[in-house]
Amino acid sequence: MSDGALIYVRHQDKEENYLQAGHTLASWLTTTDHKRIAILYAFAITFFFFIGGLAVGLIRLELMSPGGDFLTDDAYNRLFTLHGIVMVWFFLVPSIPTTLGNFLLPMMIGAKDVAFPRLNLMSWYIFIIGACFAILSIFAGGVDTGWTFYTPFSTMFSKGDVIAAAAGVFIVGFSSIASGVNFITTVHMLRAPGMTWFRLPLFVWAMYATSIVMVLATPVLAMSLLLIIAERWLGMPIFNPANGGDPLLFQHLFWFYSHPAVYIMVLPAMGVVSEIFACFARRRVFGYAMMVYAMMAIAVIGFFVWGHHMFVAGQSQYANLVFSFLSFIVAVPSAIKVFNWTATLYRGQITFEAPMLYALGFLGLFTVGGLTGLFLASVPIDVHVTDTYFVVAHFHYIMVGGSVSAFFAGLHYWWPKITGRLYSEAWARFAAIVMFLGFNTTFMPQFIMGYGGMPRRYHVYPPEFQVWHVMSSVGALVLFVAYTLPLIYLTWSLFYGRKAGDNPWAATGLEWQTASPPPTHNFTELPQVTAPPYRYHPEHQAPDAERRQPETVQGGEP
Amino acid sequence: MSETSPVLREPWPSVARQRMAVSFGMWVFIASEVLFFGGLFLAYAVYRLLDAEAFRIAARETDVFYGTTNTAILLTSSLTMAMAVHGAERGFRRMTIRCLEATIVLGLVFIVVKGLEYHDDLAKGLWPGPDFALHPAATQLFWAFYWIATGLHAVHLSIGIGIVSVITIRLARGTLPIQATAFEGVALYWHLVDTIWIILLPMLYLVGRA
Amino acid sequence: MSARRNSEDHVSALRLWLKPSIIWLALLLLLGLTVGSAYVPLGAFNGVINYSIAAAKAALVLVFFMHLDRSRALLRLTAFTGLFWLSFMFSLAFGDYLTRSWNGSPTALHGAAEQSAYPQTRLPLDPRFGRRD
Numbered sequence: 001m002s003d004g005a006l007i008y009v010r011h012q013d014k015e016e017n018y019l020q021a022g023h024t025l026a027s028w029l030t031t032t033d034h035k036r037i038a039i040l041y042a043f044a045i046t047f048f049f050f051i052g053g054l055a056v057g058l059i060r061l062e063l064m065s066p067g068g069d070f071l072t073d074d075a076y077n078r079l080f081t082l083h084g085i086v087m088v089w090f091f092l093v094p095s096i097p098t099t100l101g102n103f104l105l106p107m108m109i110g111a112k113d114v115a116f117p118r119l120n121l122m123s124w125y126i127f128i129i130g131a132c133f134a135i136l137s138i139f140a141g142g143v144d145t146g147w148t149f150y151t152p153f154s155t156m157f158s159k160g161d162v163i164a165a166a167a168g169v170f171i172v173g174f175s176s177i178a179s180g181v182n183f184i185t186t187v188h189m190l191r192a193p194g195m196t197w198f199r200l201p202l203f204v205w206a207m208y209a210t211s212i213v214m215v216l217a218t219p220v221l222a223m224s225l226l227l228i229i230a231e232r233w234l235g236m237p238i239f240n241p242a243n244g245g246d247p248l249l250f251q252h253l254f255w256f257y258s259h260p261a262v263y264i265m266v267l268p269a270m271g272v273v274s275e276i277f278a279c280f281a282r283r284r285v286f287g288y289a290m291m292v293y294a295m296m297a298i299a300v301i302g303f304f305v306w307g308h309h310m311f312v313a314g315q316s317q318y319a320n321l322v323f324s325f326l327s328f329i330v331a332v333p334s335a336i337k338v339f340n341w342t343a344t345l346y347r348g349q350i351t352f353e354a355p356m357l358y359a360l361g362f363l364g365l366f367t368v369g370g371l372t373g374l375f376l377a378s379v380p381i382d383v384h385v386t387d388t389y390f391v392v393a394h395f396h397y398i399m400v401g402g403s404v405s406a407f408f409a410g411l412h413y414w415w416p417k418i419t420g421r422l423y424s425e426a427w428a429r430f431a432a433i434v435m436f437l438g439f440n441t442t443f444m445p446q447f448i449m450g451y452g453g454m455p456r457r458y459h460v461y462p463p464e465f466q467v468w469h470v471m472s473s474v475g476a477l478v479l480f481v482a483y484t485l486p487l488i489y490l491t492w493s494l495f496y497g498r499k500a501g502d503n504p505w506a507a508t509g510l511e512w513q514t515a516s517p518p519p520t521h522n523f524t525e526l527p528q529v530t531a532p533p534y535r536y537h538p539e540h541q542a543p544d545a546e547r548r549q550p551e552t553v554q555g556g557e558p
Numbered sequence: 559m560s561e562t563s564p565v566l567r568e569p570w571p572s573v574a575r576q577r578m579a580v581s582f583g584m585w586v587f588i589a590s591e592v593l594f595f596g597g598l599f600l601a602y603a604v605y606r607l608l609d610a611e612a613f614r615i616a617a618r619e620t621d622v623f624y625g626t627t628n629t630a631i632l633l634t635s636s637l638t639m640a641m642a643v644h645g646a647e648r649g650f651r652r653m654t655i656r657c658l659e660a661t662i663v664l665g666l667v668f669i670v671v672k673g674l675e676y677h678d679d680l681a682k683g684l685w686p687g688p689d690f691a692l693h694p695a696a697t698q699l700f701w702a703f704y705w706i707a708t709g710l711h712a713v714h715l716s717i718g719i720g721i722v723s724v725i726t727i728r729l730a731r732g733t734l735p736i737q738a739t740a741f742e743g744v745a746l747y748w749h750l751v752d753t754i755w756i757i758l759l760p761m762l763y764l765v766g767r768a
Numbered sequence: 769m770s771a772r773r774n775s776e777d778h779v780s781a782l783r784l785w786l787k788p789s790i791i792w793l794a795l796l797l798l799l800g801l802t803v804g805s806a807y808v809p810l811g812a813f814n815g816v817i818n819y820s821i822a823a824a825k826a827a828l829v830l831v832f833f834m835h836l837d838r839s840r841a842l843l844r845l846t847a848f849t850g851l852f853w854l855s856f857m858f859s860l861a862f863g864d865y866l867t868r869s870w871n872g873s874p875t876a877l878h879g880a881a882e883q884s885a886y887p888q889t890r891l892p893l894d895p896r897f898g899r900r901d
Binding site for chain 2: 780784785788789791792795796799802803806807808809810814815818819821822825826829830832833834835839840842843846847849850851853854857858861862865866
């Protein structure tokens with residue numbers, strides 16, 4: 001609970017919250033309030049999440065049997081491309097930063113809004129325009145290049161509407177860059193008095209590190225896509241070997257972005273779970289400074305490892321060695337974070353609300369994904385398992401088991417703050433457990449069959465893999481249920497949920513010191529910060545078990 | 559604590575802070591532009607390494623006169639843009655407007671000269687494709703780079719001309735105060751466009767001349 | 769009163785032009801130097817000179833026109849960041865291209881274009897692949 005650490009003037013109950021300030025569609029579509037923009041983004045990414053999910057539903061249905069049953073080769077290619085493009089660029093990359101990040105970043109630092117509110121709105125419109133191009137390419141029949149757009153297939157031979165798809169991704173890239181510029185400037189320039197850098201919540205640091213990666217990596221993606229468009233549309237030979245072009249150059253440019261992109265997808269997740277572990281174990285985060293340095297190290301070193309996606313593509317062996325070594329190095333800060341989260345939990349007063357369940361799921365699943373990444377960083381192993389389901393399982397453990405779990409964790413944790421309503425804790429815990437079980441059922445078999453040689457992007461496969469594919473598809477069905485349940489009970493809570501108080505979790509952090517939902521300008525008085533974050537107990541002491549409060553669920557109401 | 563000023567915008571507590579943020583934000587954006595063009599420059603550098611002779615043959619066909627003239631035009635436009643900012647800082651409204659107008663004119667002259675150059679290049683058969691004028695085939699890589707780099711630069715310049723025109727008109731009409739924080743940010747963007755061209759000059763016009 | 773103000777403004781406006789104009793002249797001078805030296809046969813040094821001069825011109829614009837000379841450290845650091853990150857891209861990518869020939873790895877060699885089985889540009893290339901987008 002907040003004590004004298006934060007000097008804060010209580011809000012007036014009569015002040016309207018941000019949801020009440022304007023009820024027309026126009027008030028939403030012309031808003032510059034970061035909280036409303038976060039909700040606009042939430043609608044967009046939820047829509048695309050289900051589009052990407054639909055694609056994979058069809059894929060997993062097809063994969064239940066070894067032959068090419070109801071999808072042609074071409075249709076299958078287009079579906080996995082759709083799944084990849086939509087899930088990466090239209091769901092995961094924006095997910096936590098544009099929804100939770102937009103909503104919470106200014107509040108967590110004690111600001112009234114982000115640095116450039118109109119640019120924030122423009123970011124959303126740019127996203128929507130890019131989304132329109134993507135939808136256009138879907139209606140044109142889709143693209144069969146894989147989400148990686150490798151040349152010269154994408155530039156010279158693919159029959160799909162590559163230009164529309166590439167243009168869509170190109171445009172949403174600028175939405176990313178604009179958000180990144182906004183967040184970086186916000187953190188540098190709008191911190192409340194007393195909010196020094198090392199008093200920032202780890203979620204803010206995570207947003208900052210993510211934004212740096214977004215600003216510096218995304219432009220290179222933009223260029224690589226522009227070059228594809230130029231070659232395909234204007235006939236400019238850039239990657240065509242007949243003109244001395246090198247297809248591998250495309251891969252260098254593409255992966256220079258796409259590897260840091262996975263850190264764009266995971267760093268915000270790390271920020272979310274840091275907040276949640278501290279709150280639900282009633283503990284300060286172990287090794288706060290190292291957590292900060294680790295996130296910044298991940299953001300920087302993540303730029304040095306892209307070649308590990310090209311070990312068998314024709315890169316020089318010496319480059320392979322260097323990239324392999326650097327890929328091992330980049331795992332170190334992630335491991336430090338896993339150890340620190342675990343140490344945060346140690347001797348904590350742990351309770352298992354839904355956000356904590358999702359966060360604990362993240363901890364285990366991210367660790368599995370991260371460790372399998374080390375296998376892939378080793379060139380001799382990668383030579384055998386690259387382009388197999390082993391890689392597919394690896395990145396899904398991190399991106400779905402990791403980032404999506406953390407997204408749901410954050411969604412549930414901050415739901416009372418964003419909407420002013422409490423969700424049903426019983427249904428939420430159930431959904432979290434179903435998700436964990438469904439996830440492992442889906443993706444653990446993929447490690448096994450990948451190791452056994454099942455290639456990725458194939459829908460016709462030898463019968464010995466069928467048992468694993470069936471398990472995986474059943475798991476996918478369970479996952480579908482687990483993802484749909486929150487849609488139902490969260491929507492239900494908007495209308496019938498109990499009203500949440502300012503701070504149902506008794507959490508520290510400036511966002512919990514204002515009303516739920518917050519007023520339009522976040523705070524009625526400018527907060528002053530005099531102490532570090534996570535003051536769940538005095539420094540150098542564990543929480544006192546003798547004086548522990550009985551477990552209170554969401555503010556103590558039965 | 560919070561001042562009222564025609565320049566101050568939400569959520570800034572002071573104009574000084576807002577001014578600093580506009581510059582800082584623009585520099586962060588400039589970093590992204592450096593990476594954007596940098597990717598293109600990597601492609602150029604890699605292909606130059608792989609086939610230097612073809613690059614030399616191809617690069618001789620660019621027109622040094624156009625390139626040098628355009629560089630001089632842009633450098634001058636940077637001068638006038640910098641002076642516009644200095645004028646704005648001191649509240650010299652008329653001087654600022656004149657300098658902004660000069661910047662716009664110089665930018666437009668650049669576009670016109672570029673257009674003339676493009677016309678000549680096309681007439682010489684330098685658009686990559688089956689009718690390309692040069693041999694060996696790798697010379698098309700240089701020219702693909704030329705069209706893409708100069709085209710992208712022209713797009714950036716056009717956007718710059720558009721933005722500068724908007725702020726000039728608003729300043730002239732009085733809807734934008736002379737103390738507005740926008741001038742420094744726009745100027746930084748303009749100088750970025752100039753700097754990109756400064757780097758493009760040796761890449762496109764000065765290879766294989768000797 | 770206002771006439772004197774105007775003439776004072778006029779004088780200080782002119783003085784404002786002095787330093788930037790000197791920078792501008794330096795830039796034009798460097799332009800002349802780089803174009804002129806390009807015609808002197810110096811082999812690989814032509815490139816070194818030209819890019820050094822380009823860097824010098826860029827530095828002049830960055831420091832004097834973009835006000836890095838009077839900016840706080842944060843802005844200077846930010847200004848440097850793009851280039852610094854680009855160095856990662858160039859060094860590691862060239863780490864691949866420069867070492868490709870060391871162990872007989874396949875590489876895009878000079879003249880490979882002529883030996884390539886790929887058709888040259890422009891779609892559609894092969895009627896079997898049907899229409900372009």
